Amino acid sequence: AKSVIKLISYSGGEIINGSIIFDNEDLLSKSEKEMQKIRGAKISLISQDPMTSLDPVYRVGDQIIEAIQVHKKLHYKEAKKEAVELMRLMGIPLPKKVFYQYPHELSGGMKQRIIIAIALSCDPALVIADEPTTALDVTIQAQIIDLFSKLIEHAQSAFLLITHNLGVVAQMCDSVAIMYAGNIVEKGSVKKIFHSPKHPYTEGLLQCIPKMDQKQKKLNAIPGTVPHPRNFPTGCRFYPRCQHAMKKCLSQQPGLIEIDDERFVACFRYFKNGDGE
Incomplete structure (x- = not known):
């Protein structure tokens, strides 16, 4: 997943050869400055571990706002309004209150909903969900899968789901590529x-x-x-x-x-x- 948005080097990996075609362009030929305009705006990533994906020293609402302000160039007040509405759409109760909370104050399932809100905040063309339910318990997994199913049905984005769970594939996906x-x-x-x-x-x-x-x-x-x-x-x-x-x-x-x-x-x-x- 990180290879697609050219972040694999931060995990100790390396892209040796090949191509990554998105919107008829090879992302491997893009500079870091060009990729910064693509990440979040055109391609977003939902990581597999909500416990470590959010910055612990920033309020969750401000973390949603950051992407909106960077790519949509909105003022804080307008960005906050969009962030609160996104949180509501993610099924987060009392979104105006949760906006001011820090990651450690939220459950794993609630953190994952915040991460999904960040990923969808700029209406990207492609959302990559990398094992989005792996770190969650079974009950919360079911809730997140239900949320994804609704988002896939109504969102304008294409979803690329990376998972080892064939049950999730059967429930959520139209087509599948099996990798070995x-x-x-x-x-x-x-x-x-x-x-x-x-x-x-x-x-x-x-x-x-x-x-x-x-x-x-x-x-x-x-x-x-x-x-x-x-x-x-x-x-x-x-x-x-x-x-x-x-x-x-x-x-x-x-x-x-x-x-x-x-x-x-x-x-x-x-x-x-x-x-x-």
Whole structure:
């Protein structure tokens, strides 16, 4: 998520090559000054840990106002009015009172609502939600998911959700890209992928989900472990764990091919003749 807005270096990461296309422009070619005009205004990020994402020494209302004043150039009074209205839309009770509170005075769920308000404050074209419910308890997770569902339905922004929770994907998303070891292995509509997974990894993921209407003596699991980023295998990265692996998978990495309308999979089983040719 941080790579998209060119903040990965602050986490010790590095973008080595490739491109990040947004609005027909490569963000990697943008200067830091140009990116400052994009972050928050055109692309915003909802981070996964609300406990550490807010500045503890500033009131939460002022943290919402900061983005509004920077990008919309509004005076404090006008920005405050927008901030309070955003807090109300986020389902925050007594928003005028909460505006003056500090992060440590709020619960985890309330902090996450503040972060979402900050992300939406400038009506960005793209909102990246990076595991937005991971640090919350189950009850609060359900409330935040419900809030997201309403925002996705009514907001003008596109939402990119990064999550390991397939239940959240099924509930909130229209399309999905399944990633393994840094590569997209399958993408398409949520309905098609959940009802008819094609890539062995996608199949394994869905089989791992316990089914409430069926008795299971043991949970299904994908054998092996995810490779370390410094030690990816040659060829297909899922090869060591794949029950359908063939000799070609050991030396060559399959690219995404379209097997149906807007349905893509990276697996040699779906190439012509099944041999990658």
